[in-house]
Amino acid sequence: MSLQDLKNWFATHREEIRRDYFTFLRFPSISADPERKSDCIACAEWLVSFLKKADISAELVPTSGLPLVFGKMEGKRKETLLLYGHYDVQPAVPLEEWRSPPFEPTERDGMVYARGAVDDKGQIFYALLALRAYKELGMELPCQIKLCIEGEEESSSSGLIDSLGKLGSQLQAESLLVIDFDQWERDIPALTLGARGIAALELKLRGSRLDLHSGIYGGIAYNPNRALVQLLAGLWDAEGRVQVPHFYDGIAPLSAEEQKMCQYPHERAWFSEQFGIRAFGGEKGASLQEASWFYPTLEINGIGGGYVGPGVKTVIPAIAEARITCRLVPHQDPDQVLNALTAYLQSRVPDGMELELVRHKGMPAFRGSPNSLLAKAVARSSEEVTGNSCRYILTGGSIPVVPALVSALQIKEVAGMGYGSLEDQIHAPNERFDFYRFEQGFLTVGRMLELL
Amino acid sequence: MSLQDLKNWFATHREEIRRDYFTFLRFPSISADPERKSDCIACAEWLVSFLKKADISAELVPTSGLPLVFGKMEGKRKETLLLYGHYDVQPAVPLEEWRSPPFEPTERDGMVYARGAVDDKGQIFYALLALRAYKELGMELPCQIKLCIEGEEESSSSGLIDSLGKLGSQLQAESLLVIDFDQWERDIPALTLGARGIAALELKLRGSRLDLHSGIYGGIAYNPNRALVQLLAGLWDAEGRVQVPHFYDGIAPLSAEEQKMCQYPHERAWFSEQFGIRAFGGEKGASLQEASWFYPTLEINGIGGGYVGPGVKTVIPAIAEARITCRLVPHQDPDQVLNALTAYLQSRVPDGMELELVRHKGMPAFRGSPNSLLAKAVARSSEEVTGNSCRYILTGGSIPVVPALVSALQIKEVAGMGYGSLEDQIHAPNERFDFYRFEQGFLTVGRMLELL
16 A cells, blocks of 8 residues: 555545534534533544444443543554544634634635634544545554544543543553644644643632721731732742752653754744743743753742722732642652642741642653654654654643553553644634645554554 | 700700711712712702701812812801711622611611711711701801812712812811721720821733743743742842832831820731731831831732633733732822832843833822811810720821822811721621711710810
């Protein structure tokens, strides 16, 4: 089988592909909205029927949340490759900013506009089409293939994660390919070899039973807003290094291979143009790329206390609060990081001020090797499809389901692929994908199966 | 005339007083609510008619906002005493927390429950009754008396303040008695001899055009929440002293007389019991009373940036913001304080972060002397009425209209009196006043006229 065979198959089936892709996109499978539960299930059922029509064994598998679409195909070697994606999508608000309805896919200038066009319906759908084409072209799969297409990625993956103990033997696999990522840039493919972990903490400082008049009690009551800014300000030194003792414990310096991954960074000017970022906040000594991929962070995601509306309200609030998340790199344990942060905060609270902490369940970082059979097959395939070298990258974000799967199934090889792009507006109004990249994804998965 | 004559007059007219007081309270004269404008005007008109019935010359005087009730009475000396109060009230929300309707005065256990029962309808109304009784008892007033009862005290006094240029000669007076204050405690009267000034600043720090994903851009973008807490944390040293250069310029140390005013302080335990305050925040070296009355403050009234709702939202907000007010003591100029604060903040903003500042119109502190004829007359009268020594106090709050009147009319003597109490719940649901203190106020004003 040549790449041309896959291209021909795609060309021959173009209208049918378009029709099925649009049908998949029409389900408003918003997992965060309880009122869309039946739409989510209908979407999953449609996927199962789509797979069965392609002669792929498939079923709905219940979890503590929305069901998985689980599929299974036989192949030459007894090892199993698990393909992961999700059929749920982000909410489509604000609706009024969509140029065409989010659940009525519309083509304009070669782009398909719909919620989920890329994330992740478009990406997982080209992979399923590649499996179908591979079979129809008379090829035998290189190994056992399983499909795990979940329904709650956009709202925590908790159904799948909570059910992993029960589903372990059904999902059992040696390698995992997550199909939910970006290319580097047009025609330059990327292989995503890891994500940072996450640890999250809510904190509240209470100074009094009720809000106080800042004139009458100003100079008497210790203002929780003042206590909060002073408590949080000490979390970093002037060079951006986190000051919580033991925060960095166990982190290894960048390997030569890791340093090489940072050789094509976006420059400051690129971030300024894209997002208006003109103040850069990573640790001194780290490049932007290093700071985003290989350094942990501590970010205040939210801060609030008192009144920030129009006009002046002269209040000393009873409570000031903040939300913090840390992004973690390998060898950092989320619980230990939260312990260290908690100890730091508790030891610095002003006398008489009450500190209330709420910890969220964290997740460690994950890493795949660029030298695994899986990584090499995806990289080489993507290079054949695009004609350009594949970039080995990480994401600074966190994908809790991946380390959970790796740990529960004792996965040995993990990698992430995809043809998403910054311009696709995922999670925002007017999400879009183009057929050009959709086909690149299809070809990459198809050819990867041959190289594996 | 003896105090007993006033008591007898009050006893004789008790039912009529009660009826008129309740009528006054029934007007929902909420100045902050544009829909209550006609109620405010009806209330003012009723006051004018009440004064005319008592044979006191009165009229509505237009301002750029709601009208003043202006009254005038002749007396022996040619100097003029201006009595100040207000007929507007705070909003009554949340309505569901009122045990009886806020604009249907209701007596329970000797207390009158209604919005405005104390602040300031109750307080100004006993003063007007005292003027009426004084005349009816055949006494000649000691000096010219003018009444300035405004309609926007609870929503900025801007109509009166903005119109002072025009109204200067009509309101002209040598001394000013503000009837809108608290006693020290039951049967212990107080004379309020000053308030702190105020200077207010809004600040916003912008780090990017739009909110950013804290995973992908964490380590790249400088988080405005971090910049904000670090910028604001430096405003005080560890001992609570404001670090803005020139903030304290020109402030005089406490005089012996001022130190004496602090000899009956509330202790920490009192604040803990009343408000749950257990963390005390004034400057080191100042007693709580000194810090509240004689020291300036810098308070963060509000702070906000990103997400503090339920769950975790991994955002680096585009903007973090704060609201700051400074309370000022004599010799501090609000504009100079805001200039100093602005310079401090601007010099410490991280590179690339945009700082946006909005200044509000400030007002300096004001002070009256305990040795003025007015202060002595009010103090002695209140002592006769209650049988206890009058306390000379200040308020840590700010009453912008008072320094505005003092400055515009070139007032020579200023003092504040009242029989309010912490338990009256002014500005809150179930505001209340008792006839016992109402009568004490009436007697104090009546007897003060004789002592003046």
